[in-house]
Amino acid sequence: MLAARFRLPAERCQRRSRPPASSKQRLPRARCIIVMAGHPAANAWIEEHLGSKVVKESLVSSSGWSSAYVVDTQGGGRYFVKTALGRDEAMFKGEALGLQAMYDTNTIRIPKVFHYGPLAGAGRGGSFIVMEHLDMSRGRLSMRELGRRLALMHLAVPKEEHAAAGQFGFPVDNTIGGTPQANGWMSDWVVFLRDRRLMPQLKMAGDSRLMKMGEKLCSNLPSYFEGIQVRPSVLHGDLWSGNIGAVGEEPAIFDPACYYGHHEAEFGMSWCAGFSQDFYAAYHELIPRAPGFEQRAEIYRLYHYLNHLNLFGDSYYSSCASILQRLT
Known part of the structure; x- marks a missing residue:
């Protein structure tokens, strides 16, 4: 997946218009999710199940919800990985099932999902998802x-x-x-x-x-x-x-x-x-x-x-x- 295209879905097209003077001021809700780039558990899953040693990690982006990075392996494989601390695997389950549902239509290019699950050893809890990297x-x-x-x-x-x-x-x-x-x-x-x-x-x-x-x-x-x-x-x-x-x-x-x-x-x-x-x-x-x-x-x-x-x-x-x- 192209690094430059990954952004938090809400961080976009904010057309600023003055609210009515009588309206209540609403501030963006605080997010207390800690994000990170590569994580040993995600890399270990790739090495065990996709059959090649991780040799490079390139951070793509971080947001209030997750960090994204591209993983290159010794065998030439390239994968797109997102991780998040403080969120269980439900963080990425919806995304994984959604991508799979669209992928199954065989109509438009969708990144193939290889795995999602908890980040073992993450002290605060966490989750990750591994998918096909789309260039x-x-x-x-x-x-x-x-x-x-x-x-x-x-x-x-x-x-x-x-x-x-x-x-x-x-x-x-x-x-x-x-x-x-x-x-x-x-x-x-x-x-x-x-x-x-x-x-x-x-x-x-x-x-x-x-x-x-x-x-x-x-x-x-x-x-x-x-x-x-x-x-x-x-x-x-x-x-x-x-x-x-x-x-x-x-x-x-x-x-x-x-x-x-x-x-x-x-x-x-x-x-x-x-x-x-x-x-x-x-x-x-x-x-x-x-x-x-x-x-x-x-x-x-x-x-x-x-x-x-x-x-x-x-x-x-x-x-x-x-x-x-x-x-x-």
């Missing part, structure tokens, strides 16, 4: 091909039994940036969107004005889905420009917050993804726009704006309020 240093990203491949991924029949049976969710809860994202299975997409996505973010924001408008929106959610059929698609879940690259001519996506949901929800981070007209044209050649697409797109953007509000504070308040005003 994106010379990649040439085609927006048209990205749109086509993403549509194919969304059209793929899920291997996961609950999703294949028409349910929405994911086998484990995960995170969206630093925010917990509940994924318990539900058979009704509108209820899932209300109870697993919008309401938790609104409650976390703790703002009576937003909550009042949000409750009104949620009571009216079914009307936005009248006349369309929603089936579970595997979603990257946090698709912005920092999680997109190319290996040669082949589009690649990584660092997901996966779940099975409505394919249109994938565009909730479109304000920070730089998707071109060619991208949307190729995507909608395979999955045509359904009536009401633009209004539902606002709802899906709202989820991510609320998450940014909860992570970073009032610079996102006016965006959340504006969307809610338009929808209610």
Whole structure:
């Protein structure tokens, strides 16, 4: 995986807008997670299970959640490793299962996951994940091909039994940036969107004005889905420009917050993804726009704006309020 592309998903596209004078100031939540680069336990796993001695470690990046580095082995193998102290293996389980779910569609380039687990011997506890290293240093990203491949991924029949049976969710809860994202299975997409996505973010924001408008929106959610059929698609879940690259001519996506949901929800981070007209044209050649697409797109953007509000504070308040005003 290209070193320069690894960043904490929340550290992006912060459009600074002045919040209303009456709004409560929200500060980014403190994070007390200790991060590190290479760890003997991760290197030992690579040497034992991938069959070659580690000869070099190159730190890629550190964030509030983990450190990332590239490992080179004596046999010429190269792997992308992330480690985190103070977090058990659930830290990377959601990422590993999400990458595997997308990888299994065989539609777009996804780094193969080799292992995730606890960091043995880490005094404060910790975890790590080992995956394929994608060399994106010379990649040439085609927006048209990205749109086509993403549509194919969304059209793929899920291997996961609950999703294949028409349910929405994911086998484990995960995170969206630093925010917990509940994924318990539900058979009704509108209820899932209300109870697993919008309401938790609104409650976390703790703002009576937003909550009042949000409750009104949620009571009216079914009307936005009248006349369309929603089936579970595997979603990257946090698709912005920092999680997109190319290996040669082949589009690649990584660092997901996966779940099975409505394919249109994938565009909730479109304000920070730089998707071109060619991208949307190729995507909608395979999955045509359904009536009401633009209004539902606002709802899906709202989820991510609320998450940014909860992570970073009032610079996102006016965006959340504006969307809610338009929808209610």
